[in-house]
Amino acid sequence: MAISKTHLILVVLLPLIGSLIAGLFGKKIGRTASHSVTILGVAASSALSMYVLWQLMQGAAVFNENLYNWLTAGSISVDVGFMVDKLTAMMMVVVTFVSLLVHIYTIGYMADDDGYTRFFSYISLFTFSMLMLVMSNNFMQLFFGWEAVGLVSYLLIGFWYKKPTAVFANLKAFMVNRVGDFGFLLGIAGVLYWVGTLDYVTAFANTDAIKNATVEILPGHVWSIPTVICICLFIGAMGKSAQVPLHVWLPDSMEGPTPISALIHAATMVTAGIFMVARMSPLFELSTTALSFVLFIGATGAFWTGLIGMVQNDIKRVVAYSTLSQLGYMTVALGVSAYSAAVYHLMTHAFFKALLFLGAGSVIIGMHHEQDMFKMGGLRKYMPITHITMWLGTLALVAMPFFSGYYSKDTIIVAAELHAHANPGDMIAQYGMWAVILGTFVTSFYSFRLLYLTFFGEERFRHAQADHGHAHDDHGHGAHEPHESPWVVTVPLVLLGIASVVIGYFTAGPMLFGDFFTGSIHVLQENNVVAKIAEEFHGPVAFALHGFMTLPFWLAFLGFATATLLYIIKPELRTGVVRALAAPIKVLQRKFYMDDLWIGGLAGGSLKLGQGSNLIDSRVIDGAVNGSVSLTGMVAAMARKVQSGYLYHYAFAMILGLIALLAMANHYWQ
Secondary structure, three states, X not given: OOOOHHHHHHHHHHHHHHHHHHHHHHHHHHHHHHHHHHHHHHHHHHHHHHHHHHHHHOOOOOEEEEEEEEEEXXXXXXXXXXXXXXXXXXXXXXHHHHHHHHHHHHHHHOOOXXXXXXXXXXXXXXXXXXXXXXXXXXXXXXXXXXXXXXXXXXXXXXXXXXXXXXXXXXXXXXXXXXXXXXXXXXXXHHHHHHOOOOEHHHHHHOHHHOOOOEEXXXXXXXXXXXXXXXXHXXXXXXXXXXXXXXXXXXXXXXXXXXXXXXXXXXXXXXXXXXXXXXXXXXXXXXXXXXXXXXXXXXXXXXXXXXXHHOOOOEHHHHHHHHHHHHHHHHHHHHHOOXXXXXXXXXXXXXXXXXXXXXXXHHHHHHOOOOOEHHHOOOHHHOOHHHHHHHHHHHHHHOOOOOOHHHXXXXXXXXXXXXXHXXXXXXXXXXXXXXXXXXXXXXXXXXXXXXXXXXXXXXXXXXXXXXXXXXXXXXXXXXXXXXXXXXXXXHHHHHHHHHHHHXXXXXXXXXXXXXXXXXXXXXXXXXXXXXXXXXXXXXXXXXXXXXXXXXXXXXXXXXXXXXXXXXXXXXXXXXXXXXHHOHHHHHHHHOHHHHHHHHXXXXXXXXXXXXXXXXXXXXXXXXXXXXXXXXXXXXXXXXXXXXXXXXXXXXXXXXXXXXXXXXXXXXXHHO
């Protein structure tokens, strides 16, 4: 059984074809034809991706073949090709399946939008770009997909281009990602310079050539070449996967339509960095320094960005900060060499986080584009399907045993604990362990806070309507009762809800603790913490039951209990808590002042530098130019006075000159 090259080409091209048809001819063929052609393209791509994964699980050989030679320069060849192993196939299924559900969901969510066909063109183009990224067999094609998803995300975040906040958000995302992409490009250049190839398999096979090699970047400072390459590559991942301090773009990207939040910022684009590091595991295993750097960055994101989510009132922003925190968990797994746990959490997270984003979008539809949770409340009786599916997504997110998120998240926590115990003197290892453990309380608190403010308690939307005198909102809708969303919205919610419950139970054994990723991911034996966890794995039921006896579970329960007390049982206590914690709450509301640093500091500093350059240009350079012009004019004016035009004036000047020359000659001869 062999994987068909034709099938793989179709997987990539079908979403592209749908995008081109909807984008170029959408106005002529109409809305129905536009969404039909893109949905059919992505559906066929998803079906073929599932078939490819099934073939690999049945023993098909890994597909690695160049399809087209783009250019050759000396010994360097840049090709377009595919490398499809189980890691790639899993990503193909996740990307295309979630994208398919988002396409269907979009029919309902964007029904009243003027840019309907353009939106479908963009999301289908994004699917193509992401597939090119994950299926690539070389660094140059990886970079093409990397930049393509960045470009399309720019278009999607700023989709409502007449909205100033959306324009600012997409520019912010674009600029912050340029910082990460510069590091990523340096990493690729390092691979080409020191390893001499852009092909994955060849580069990984030649890692021994750079294993102990060093380079003196600054005089007197010697660095390991693998460390330089891996840190540069990971800086790219920091931008794309929104790791501290390059995370500031993701919460603002909520200005885009909600389907984008689910597609780009939950399931696909932000996980590209996680996938990339896992794919580069043969390189990262050469550098403990790079792995420690990855662990530190991931731990910081896992805990500290989650804290910001505890004080957000916008329903989408709470889920956005949850995404930042969960990406931190995945990065921690990468830093402790638990690559399989990282990509497994990537998969489970894609389903339950897409569910939470789409559920939030369903609430926004039902509330006619209201996103403030303090203007909601009591929606469970109006939106029963959305309510139940949001509960399922939340239980998966907080790692409730037996739910999909438990199997992946608990494995990451245990891997961090094993790494910390194996390195008792390593402060970064200890920091990583406690960050992911304490993060379980934070995740639980903001997750149940969202549920309680949205679906339980007093129906505060009535007060909001009364305060506005039943006026129309910004979208032209009058005040009315909330309502459940149409079937094109609720069906994707139900399917994602089912996946959030059962997928971990059926896949944890083979994918986490079996040989699923063998050959795709390379881990040194002494670093293989997942193999140590596998020794204690006795099936999904026993693994889940054990979870009820662990510290992370009880911390999550404490987060649930705290949220229940403050938002259901005794909400009047919140006033005292807010007053007592006013100072740290202000810091969290200001997002640890990171936006101030980026916008007021780096961006503002660049602006001031530009203004300073303009001052130098206008005062110094223009002054010098204008001054030389004035000096020339002055000299010319004086020269004009000397040039009288009378012969006797010139004769007199010549006699004076001759006397001066004779005097100088006489002095010289003596």
